[in-house]
Amino acid sequence: MAEANIQAGGRDAGGGLMDPILVNDRFVIDPAKPLDELDSPTAMAYAADDRRDPRSDTFALVCHPGLPARVDMLAALRGLRVPGLLSVLDWDVVDWPPLGQRCLVALMGRPRGRRVADANGVVHGGRMNEYEMTKRVIDPLVRALDELSVLKLTHRAIRPDNLFYDGEGGQTVVLGESFSTPAGYDQSILFETPERAYADPAGRGVGKASDDVYALGVTLVFLLQGRNPVAHLSPSEFAKMRVEQGTYGALCGKARIPLSLIEPLRGMLNDDVESRWTLDALHQWLSGRRLAPVTQHGSRRSEIGFSFGGRDHTSLRTLSQALSRDVPEASRKIRDGGLEHWLRRTRNDSELADKVADTAQLATIFPNSAQGSDDVIVSKVCMLLHPQGPIRYKGLAFMPEAYGTLLAHEFLQDGGVQVLAEAVVRGLPAYWLEVQDGPVEDAMTLERTFTQSRSFMQVAEPGHGIERCLYELNLSLPCQSPLVVREYVTTIEDLLPAMDTVADRIDAKTRPMDRHICAFIAAHFPQSVDAHLAAIADPRQDQSNLGMLSLLALVQWRLKGEPLFGLTSWVGAHLAPVITTYHSRSLRTEIEREMPRYVRQGMLADLYDLIDNAERRRQDEFGYQQARLAFEAAEAEITGIEASDASGFDSGRTIGQQVSAALSMLIAFSAAMLMILMRMI
Amino acid sequence: MAKTETKDKISQEGGTGTVRKVSGGFLIMAALVLVCVFFTHTVLLVGVGLIPTFVAFIIDRSPQKYATLCVGGLNISGVFPYLLDLWIGSNDMTMARAIVTDPYSLMIMYATAGFGWMLYLALPPVLASILMILAQKKVAQLRTQQREILEEWGDGIVTLAHQDGGHDAPPHEPDRHG
Numbered sequence: 001m002a003e004a005n006i007q008a009g010g011r012d013a014g015g016g017l018m019d020p021i022l023v024n025d026r027f028v029i030d031p032a033k034p035l036d037e038l039d040s041p042t043a044m045a046y047a048a049d050d051r052r053d054p055r056s057d058t059f060a061l062v063c064h065p066g067l068p069a070r071v072d073m074l075a076a077l078r079g080l081r082v083p084g085l086l087s088v089l090d091w092d093v094v095d096w097p098p099l100g101q102r103c104l105v106a107l108m109g110r111p112r113g114r115r116v117a118d119a120n121g122v123v124h125g126g127r128m129n130e131y132e133m134t135k136r137v138i139d140p141l142v143r144a145l146d147e148l149s150v151l152k153l154t155h156r157a158i159r160p161d162n163l164f165y166d167g168e169g170g171q172t173v174v175l176g177e178s179f180s181t182p183a184g185y186d187q188s189i190l191f192e193t194p195e196r197a198y199a200d201p202a203g204r205g206v207g208k209a210s211d212d213v214y215a216l217g218v219t220l221v222f223l224l225q226g227r228n229p230v231a232h233l234s235p236s237e238f239a240k241m242r243v244e245q246g247t248y249g250a251l252c253g254k255a256r257i258p259l260s261l262i263e264p265l266r267g268m269l270n271d272d273v274e275s276r277w278t279l280d281a282l283h284q285w286l287s288g289r290r291l292a293p294v295t296q297h298g299s300r301r302s303e304i305g306f307s308f309g310g311r312d313h314t315s316l317r318t319l320s321q322a323l324s325r326d327v328p329e330a331s332r333k334i335r336d337g338g339l340e341h342w343l344r345r346t347r348n349d350s351e352l353a354d355k356v357a358d359t360a361q362l363a364t365i366f367p368n369s370a371q372g373s374d375d376v377i378v379s380k381v382c383m384l385l386h387p388q389g390p391i392r393y394k395g396l397a398f399m400p401e402a403y404g405t406l407l408a409h410e411f412l413q414d415g416g417v418q419v420l421a422e423a424v425v426r427g428l429p430a431y432w433l434e435v436q437d438g439p440v441e442d443a444m445t446l447e448r449t450f451t452q453s454r455s456f457m458q459v460a461e462p463g464h465g466i467e468r469c470l471y472e473l474n475l476s477l478p479c480q481s482p483l484v485v486r487e488y489v490t491t492i493e494d495l496l497p498a499m500d501t502v503a504d505r506i507d508a509k510t511r512p513m514d515r516h517i518c519a520f521i522a523a524h525f526p527q528s529v530d531a532h533l534a535a536i537a538d539p540r541q542d543q544s545n546l547g548m549l550s551l552l553a554l555v556q557w558r559l560k561g562e563p564l565f566g567l568t569s570w571v572g573a574h575l576a577p578v579i580t581t582y583h584s585r586s587l588r589t590e591i592e593r594e595m596p597r598y599v600r601q602g603m604l605a606d607l608y609d610l611i612d613n614a615e616r617r618r619q620d621e622f623g624y625q626q627a628r629l630a631f632e633a634a635e636a637e638i639t640g641i642e643a644s645d646a647s648g649f650d651s652g653r654t655i656g657q658q659v660s661a662a663l664s665m666l667i668a669f670s671a672a673m674l675m676i677l678m679r680m681i
Numbered sequence: 682m683a684k685t686e687t688k689d690k691i692s693q694e695g696g697t698g699t700v701r702k703v704s705g706g707f708l709i710m711a712a713l714v715l716v717c718v719f720f721t722h723t724v725l726l727v728g729v730g731l732i733p734t735f736v737a738f739i740i741d742r743s744p745q746k747y748a749t750l751c752v753g754g755l756n757i758s759g760v761f762p763y764l765l766d767l768w769i770g771s772n773d774m775t776m777a778r779a780i781v782t783d784p785y786s787l788m789i790m791y792a793t794a795g796f797g798w799m800l801y802l803a804l805p806p807v808l809a810s811i812l813m814i815l816a817q818k819k820v821a822q823l824r825t826q827q828r829e830i831l832e833e834w835g836d837g838i839v840t841l842a843h844q845d846g847g848h849d850a851p852p853h854e855p856d857r858h859g
Binding site: 583584585586623624627628630631634635637638641642644649650651652653654655656657658659660661663664665666667668669671672675676679 | 745747748750751752753754755757758761762765769797800801804805806807808809810811812813816819820823824826827830831832833834835837838839
């Protein structure tokens, strides 16, 4: 954590002076010294010093808080020296004055040389020859990918402008960082496989080593030619050419590729993932073994194209992409059987034609439901046509594994969260798994993930819904509650302290709980909090506030947190409705009198015990019932007395007459006895 | 045959009841005659002295005859001293006549009867008023108790009481605790 101010520096977002920032008592970042040459597309580099090793070259990379970072990757690489990869010395979340909020900062070893290429792919120093290519580039980068593979990580940001010269005399090349953005986010579609290239940048997924191998192959072509060989083509033109000629053909064309590199490049750039070279194959090639030649060709195409969007599509891959861009027209073509007819007659693919026909029939079976809507029909047909491609729905395209990342990205960018929720509720990811030709790695995990997400989304109560999916699928994503978003809370342990900090500056009338905090706790807390969430969802204010207190108290108690005076006071300000649930006024007064003492202790569990003590509740309820009975008895007695008022006087007279008669008889008897006695004496 | 037997039984039973009533009244009448014959002087004194009681008996239309009991009791206490004088004295008709013709004696006997009337007329209203005051005091005490319950336990009590009994709620202070 940022702890101390070292010396005066630059200026913050408000124009004030910025002090250097100490990270983990070791690194000092100077916000006044940006290092533009080390910037990533979305992360800014700043000068930093390692107080433990002053001679080392380090720099800090400040991640943009509006993008979901790959924290799992950072955590795995922290402190490791991975050959061929810029080292991650440390990372933390610190107050970052230029943005006025807390940000993720990584401390990295500084490369000794400059970038290999600029952002346009133009290689500094011109094209590389085949000899330096193998030794300076392929060997270290394959080693890096190997290490990442051991850590079950993929790089997903291999491109010429993310390579740096490093090593003795800056002779070897190392990979730059890839954790500041979602996997593949900053990649041009040139560096993405034909499957993932159609996905949105945040929806490309972490992929596999084969995706890194493919990007490495494209990068090598850039380095060999010293520039982007297809810079003159638009993305759609390149996509078309890639379909027609395959990636190798599209990129290399008639360019002169050194003979020794033709085979590895053909292997790495193979569009068929099953035939693409693996890291093992690259190792073998580096060790001098010759592998079986790879035949490179484009995807299967039909002679007569399917006319759509002003173009004849001979490839299902480009056709599915075109269909997803014009849903109403695509739906019309699907419903009128045009597409089915083309598949059956022209491509002789009856099986696929039948599937498309079955999907089109959904529209007639469910004419007014979402399952039969144009968007769902077209999305499913796109998946049928291009099973390895992304899920395309309402303008979004994502690989199933990237669903969580895209969800986080859309949340942070205020994008199409609703569309993503709909996609899951409509069962599109499950359909994607269904239409895959072969076995899918992690299919069970994906299926379980989407089943769980769907169940969360179908519950609207706090702690569920799309927010719960967000945190379940992105455990390292900071809590997005407006209350604590600036505190960059990524762990449950940091949540309550952050709320305690916020409590000092927020209006106490603001409720210290919202859907994001509920979902964050539910996703991160080691035990089920469903009962607490149900209480929070209660429409009665008192029950909801009591649920809020119980949930926060549970978190503080279970995590053995420090006293939180600000938060306890903040929560206490919302407990008036809870206190009024006690029937006894004197008990309420007593609790109100006791509350300040408990707030000063800062323990939410104690406050909860004061507010909702079971024995006290029982006694209060018992007393209330007794009082009710006493009130009713009094009321009945009063009613009886008042009802007898009308005849009261008459009955009084009657009683009086009886008394008179009795008195008279008594006097007579007494007088007689007295006189008899007197006579006898 | 059967009908004839039944009729005979009924006539026999009815005849027996009439015989019993007649014989009972006869015995009382006989006893009264004997009393009048053998205790003529006592009967004279009681008959004259208890005239107010007989009058009260006649004019008292209530089934309980409280006025008769009230007047009679005190009337008897006024007659009883003279009755003792008679029985302890010569116990003859002369003495009985002397007593019933003595204005002072008559005044004593009738005054006690008058006191009985006063008791009968004055005591019931007074007693009724006292009972009314006690009832009102009890109602006030119960209202106070209800008010204290409301102050401690809130309006919910009233709602429940209304649901259960539908009685009017007593006046209470406004709920300051919401």
